[in-house]
Structures are given as C-alpha cells and as structure tokens.
Amino acid sequence: FWETESLLKFKKSLVIGRAGALESWDRKNPTCTWTGVLCHQGKIWGLRLENIELSGSLNIEALTSLRSLRSLSFMNNKLNGPFPEFKKLGALKSIYLSNNQYDVEIPRDAFDGMGWLKKLHLENNKFVGEIPSSIAKYPKVLEVRLDGNRFTGQIPEFTHELHMLNLSNNGLSGPIPKVLSKMDRKMFEGNKELCGEPLDMECTSPYNVSSEPKKRSKKKTSKFLYIAAAVVAALLAILIIIGVIIAICRRRRNKQPPLSADGEPSSLQKRAGIQDSDKGQSSCHSQNRTAKRMIHTTKLTFLRDDKEKFELQDLLKASAEILGSGCFGGSYKTVLSNGSNMVVKRFKHMNNAGSDEFQDHMKRLGRLKNDNLLPIVAYYYKKEEKLFVFDFVQKGSLAGHLHGHKSLGQPSLDWPTRLNIVKGVGRGLLYLHKNLPSLMAPHGHLKSSNVLLSENFEPLLTDYGLIPMINEESAQELMVAYKSPEFLTQSRVTKKTDVWGLGVLILEILTGKFPDSFPQANQEKEETMVSWVKSIFKGEWTQELFDQEMGKTNNCEEEILKLLRIGLSCCEEEVEKRLDIREAVAKIEDLMKEREQGDDDFYSTYAASEADGRSSRGVSSEGINLA
Numbered sequence: 163f164w165e166t167e168s169l170l171k172f173k174k175s176l177v178i179g180r181a182g183a184l185e186s187w188d189r190k191n192p193t194c195t196w197t198g199v200l201c202h203q204g205k206i207w208g209l210r211l212e213n214i215e216l217s218g219s220l221n222i223e224a225l226t227s228l229r230s231l232r233s234l235s236f237m238n239n240k241l242n243g244p245f246p247e248f249k250k251l252g253a254l255k256s257i258y259l260s261n262n263q264y265d266v267e268i269p270r271d272a273f274d275g276m277g278w279l280k281k282l283h284l285e286n287n288k289f290v291g292e293i294p295s296s297i298a299k300y301p302k303v304l305e306v307r308l309d310g311n312r313f314t315g316q317i318p319e320f321t322h323e324l325h326m327l328n329l330s331n332n333g334l335s336g337p338i339p340k341v342l343s344k345m346d347r348k349m350f351e352g353n354k355e356l357c358g359e360p361l362d363m364e365c366t367s368p369y370n371v372s373s374e375p376k377k378r379s380k381k382k383t384s385k386f387l388y389i390a391a392a393v394v395a396a397l398l399a400i401l402i403i404i405g406v407i408i409a410i411c412r413r414r415r416n417k418q419p420p421l422s423a424d425g426e427p428s429s430l431q432k433r434a435g436i437q438d439s440d441k442g443q444s445s446c447h448s449q450n451r452t453a454k455r456m457i458h459t460t461k462l463t464f465l466r467d468d469k470e471k472f473e474l475q476d477l478l479k480a481s482a483e484i485l486g487s488g489c490f491g492g493s494y495k496t497v498l499s500n501g502s503n504m505v506v507k508r509f510k511h512m513n514n515a516g517s518d519e520f521q522d523h524m525k526r527l528g529r530l531k532n533d534n535l536l537p538i539v540a541y542y543y544k545k546e547e548k549l550f551v552f553d554f555v556q557k558g559s560l561a562g563h564l565h566g567h568k569s570l571g572q573p574s575l576d577w578p579t580r581l582n583i584v585k586g587v588g589r590g591l592l593y594l595h596k597n598l599p600s601l602m603a604p605h606g607h608l609k610s611s612n613v614l615l616s617e618n619f620e621p622l623l624t625d626y627g628l629i630p631m632i633n634e635e636s637a638q639e640l641m642v643a644y645k646s647p648e649f650l651t652q653s654r655v656t657k658k659t660d661v662w663g664l665g666v667l668i669l670e671i672l673t674g675k676f677p678d679s680f681p682q683a684n685q686e687k688e689e690t691m692v693s694w695v696k697s698i699f700k701g702e703w704t705q706e707l708f709d710q711e712m713g714k715t716n717n718c719e720e721e722i723l724k725l726l727r728i729g730l731s732c733c734e735e736e737v738e739k740r741l742d743i744r745e746a747v748a749k750i751e752d753l754m755k756e757r758e759q760g761d762d763d764f765y766s767t768y769a770a771s772e773a774d775g776r777s778s779r780g781v782s783s784e785g786i787n788l789a
C-alpha cells in the first residue's frame with residue numbers, strides 16, 4: 163500500500179511533457195504493471211522513466227519507502243534543478259541521468275553512504291564545478307560516465323581502477339590519478355588541461371596546467387605574492403604544530419602514570435586490542451631488550467616458501483612498536499631491512515603439546531591457504547616461549563575500527579563494508595572447519611581483535627587453530643572458545659563453539675557494542691551482548707539496537723535485519739538448536755547473493771548497454787517488463 167502511495171507522491175512532483183505517459187499510474191492498477199515500474203517477485207527494484215519529456219526536479223524523498231529499489235533511470239528527458247538527493251536511497255546500485263539538462267554543481271558529498279553504487283551515468287548534461295570526491299571512494303563503483311559536461315578542476319583520487327570511466331569532453335585539468343593511468347586515453351580526451359598517462363601530455367611540477375589560464379596570465383605578479391604568502395603561512399603552521407606537539411608531549415610525560423612493568427595497555431583499549439603505539443614506547447624497548455637477550459642464538463622456522471628468509475635478530479634490528487597486548491603476550495611491529503613490515507607475537511601458556519607435536523601442528527597450520535586467513539610466516543620455538551611472525555596488516559584490527567576509529571582518526575565502517583567483513587569471516591571459518599576437522603573448535607579464538615583488515619577492508623583471521631597447543635589450565639581464562647555457554651554450563655567445546663563466536667561477532671559489528679563491555683557472568687544481573695540484543699529486538703527495525711556510526715542505512719534495513727537474525731541463530735544457547743558453520747555461512751552467502759546478483763539493473767554490462775542503443779530507446783512495455 164505505502165509503495166503505491168509513495169509512487170503517486172513521486173508522480174505528483176513530476177512535470178511530464180509527453181501526454182499520457184504515466185496514465186497507468188493509477189490506484190486501480192497493481193503497481194508492478196505501471197509504466198516504468200520494474201518488479202521482481204512482487205518487489206519494486208527499478209524505476210525507468212526515459213524519453214517522456216520529464217522536466218523540473220526529482221523528489222527522491224518520496225521514494226525512500228521503496229525498500230527494494232536498486233536502479234533508477236531518467237535518461238533522455240529535460241530534467242534540471244538541484245542534483246537529486248540520491249544518497250537518501252543508500253542501497254541504489256545504478257543511476258542513469260544521461261541526456262538531461264542539469265547545469266548545476268554536484269555537492270562533494272552527493273554519494274556519501276552509497277557503498278553499493280556500481281554505475282553512475284551523468285553524461286551529456288551541463289554539470290559544472292568539480293567531480294564530487296564521494297564517487298571516487300567506493301570500491302564497488304565500476305562504471306562512471308561523466309562525459310559531455312562542463313566539469314572543471316582535478317579528477318578526484320579514485321581508490322581503484324574502474325571498468326569504465328568516461329571523462330571526455332569536459333574542462334578538467336591536472337594530473338590523471340595513477341590508478342587510472344592504464345585506462346583508454348579516449349576516456350580523457352577533450353579536456354585541454356589534463357596531463358599524465360595515458361595521455362601524451364607530460365605533467366610538469368606541480369603540473370603544467372591551471373584551471374583558469376587567462377586570469378593567471380593577467381595576474382602573474384600577484385600569483386607569486388600568493389605563493390610567497392602561502393609558503394610563509396605553511397611555515398608558520400608547521401612551527402605552531404611542532405610547538406603544540408612538544409607541549410602535549412611534555413604534559414603527557416608529566417601527567418601519565420607510569421606504565422605497568424610489562425607494558426600492557428589497560429581496560430577497554432586492551433580488551434578491544436586497539437593499537438596504541440604511544441603506550442608501548444617505554445615498555446617496548448625493555449621488551450625488545452628481553453627478546454634480544456633471549457634470541458641471540460635462535461633460528462626461525464619458516465612455514466612459507468614465498469618469503470625472503472630472515473632471522474629474529476633481523477626483526478629486532480629496528481626498534482619495535484607495540485601494537486597491543488592480548489591474553490598471551492604482546493604483539494610488536496617491526497621493519498625488515500628490505501622495508502617489509504612484520505609483526506612478532508609472543509605466546510605464553512603454550513606448552514600443552516610437546517616439541518614434536520607442536521612442530522607438526524605448526525606445519526599443519528602452515529599448509530592452510532585461504533584469502534581470509536592471515537598466514538603464519540614463521541615461528542620460533544622454545545619451551546617457555548613461542549614467537550609467531552606475521553605480515554603486518556595495514557588497517558589493523560576490526561576491533562580498532564569498530565570501537566576506536568574516532569581516537570585513531572579514521573572514519574567508521576559503513577554497512578557494505580561490514581557485510582563484506584562478515585562474509586569474509588564466514589568463509590575463513592568454513593575453510594578452517596573443512597581443513598582442520600580434527601580440532602574441537604578449528605578457530606577457537608574468534609573475536610574482533612583477531613580479525614585484521616587488509617588495504618581493501620578484506621578480513622583476515624588470525625590466532626586460529628591454537629587450542630591443541632594452549633595449556634589446559636590457562637585456556638579457560640585465555641581462549642574465547644572456553645567462554646561459550648556450552649563450556650560455562652557443561653564444560654564442552656564443540657565445532658559449534660566457533661559458530662557462537664561468529665554470532666557474537668555479527669552482533670558486535672551490527673550494534674557497535676564491545677562484547678566485553680557487558681557486566682561479567684559472575685555479577686548479580688547477568689547481561690551479555692546476546693541477552694541485551696534479545697531483550698531489545700522484537701522482530702522489527704529498532705534504531706537504538708544498531709551502531710549509529712554505521713552511517714546511512716537507508717533502504718538497507720531489511721538486509722541488516724536479515725544479518726541480525728543470522729547472528730542470533732548463531733547465538734542459540736543450546737548447541738543442538740544452533741546453526742552449524744555450513745548453514746551459517748550459506749545464509750550469509752545468500753544474503754550477499756541477493757545483494758550482488760539481484761535483478762537490479764536495466765543494463766547488465768557496459769558492453770551490452772552501449773550496444774542496446776538505449777539513448778534512443780523509449781519506454782515500451784517489452785522494454786520494461788521482466789521476462
């Protein structure tokens with residue numbers, strides 16, 4: 163019902179030049195039969211109103227209740243007015259506004275929160291100003307056509323190469339970002355002041371162009387004055403910043419209580435495993451010294467052949483930076499002479515297995531290979547101390563991003579990224595279950611600080627497969643698996659214990675709450691992450707449940723609720739009722755598939771869309787109804 167009303171409200175805002183074009187938009191007809199309304203299994207996924215001489219501006223607000231809407235096309239009309247607020251429809255995957263009469267500037271943040279957007283077609287309008295930087299940051303964006311407009315300024319720094327980015331025939335200037343340098347040069351032609359590959363024009367320093375050449379030549383002298391003033395201002399700013407840093411350091415030195423002897427970070431920060439290089443400064447040198455004393459005659463055992471070999475001494479040549487201290491010991495970042503950043507993690511309480519058993523198990527872990535597992539590069543074995551060496555993972559831990567992004571000065575994770583992380587964690591876990599079938603809980607220590615994020619925010623699981631090596635008497639205190647309900651009530655750890663961990667992780671990712679911040683089990687009113695979520699969730703969208711930092715979730719609520727339900731099914735207290743890992747991962751994959759492969763575009767590939775001559779195609783019933 164509300165979908166009908168929303169569409170009628172939207173129609174009311176339209177100025178339609180072609181008489182009778184939307185005659186079928188009437189309450190007496192089912193909405194899925196209306197001209198230009200595209201449905202799949204009874205749900206509206208697209209609006210395609212092309213060639214009907216639409217003018218005026220679009221009322222996007224009216225469409226926000228169409229939860230399944232993924233594609234919009236208003237090509238070949240006469241639309242103008244302010245740039246439509248598409249970001250109110252955060253789940254859109256494609257937008258076609260080509261061949262209209264827009265002559266405005268697009269706000270820089272016009273696409274903020276649109277992490278699902280794949281295709282944006284704005285060609286052949288008269289858009290002015292800079293290309294909005296918000297379009298350049300989402301990895302899913304693969305096809306952008308901005309050609310035949312009046313865009314000026316520089317091309318924003320795209321984070322990735324696109325299948326198609328047509329910027330030809332605009333007024334763009336400056337260097338072409340490196341990531342785009344392999345694209346077809348035709349995509350950049352018709353911009354007199356662009357330079358760098360793939361064009362023949364080389365960039366000079368800073369680059370040989372300006373956005374306003376005429377004004378510049380007239381004001382040559384004042385330009386130098388500006389530059390001189392800017393240099394002086396920059397120097398002053400640097401001096402002020404240095405002054406402030408010195409002052410802060412002095413104050414910190416005076417105010418901070420001395421760090422504990424073993425240099426462990428405290429409270430939430432420690433429990434969340436949030437990186438804090440400051441804190442480690444004083445302790446890491448003493449740790450470094452201890453480690454240096456300890457390893458003077460040691461050899462590392464390498465588990466991978468694809469790495470240049472090195473010794474522990476090489477790792478300790480550079481001063482180490484403490485990344486955090488977990489239950490087992492500290493993790494330190496250090497740099498090899500070849501520039502590779504490595505992490506050394508100390509493991510105490512790891513004497514459950516004898517030397518041979520330990521080495522065999524390490525070999526087994528070394529053979530694992532999966533895109534969502536962080537490989538162990540090498541290890542050092544001594545009875546009382548074990549050291550594992552890993553590659554340093556650029557973006558740190560999921561815990562840091564969920565709970566410490568503000569203090570780390572990083573933006574919060576948006577919904578598409580969070581869903582992708584859950585998918586990757588699920589895949590990594592499933593792989594472990596298939597390849598380490600003899601282990602009670604093949605991961606056994608799943609928590610957000612043991613999920614690291616690569617450059618592209620792909621999750622990498624770490625600290626997996628440790629259970630056979632951990633001292634039994636310490637395991638209960640140290641390992642996540644032993645904090646599951648089946649262990650607490652029946653002293654059992656099972657394969658489904660990892661599923662419990664996955665469920666809690668999903669709830670953490672959705673709520674932004676740190677599981678350990680709930681009162682502990684021994685307190686009077688026992689409340690856990692799971693019981694808190696269950697007490698609030700009544701089957702419908704409840705804003706207070708979800709992380710406010712997730713940003714725009716418009717139109718994604720249904721998906722978020724689906725993931726929440728999966729999370730809760732993983733958190734069934736009774737092991738028998740709980741999903742097993744295959745079921746849990748299959749449900750997550752289904753959710754991803756719905757996202758990725760839904761009937762959500764009018765034009766399936768760029769090549770097909772070019773070939774179908776859509777610019778001249780009108781709205782015909784054959785064209786818009788799904789077979």
Ligand SMILES: Nc1ncnc2c1ncn2[C@@H]1O[C@H](COP(=O)(O)OP(=O)(O)OP(=O)(O)O)[C@@H](O)[C@H]1O
Nearest residue numbers: 435485486488489490493505552553554555559611
């Ligand atoms: N390979 C790595 N690359 C980047 N950061 C890492 C790496 N390994 C660990 N870290 C960081 O170091 C922090 C401390 O990690 P560590 O594994 O020592 O403790 P933990 O995960 O908090 O607890 P536990 O010891 O129980 O696993 C983690 O939160 C993570 O941010």
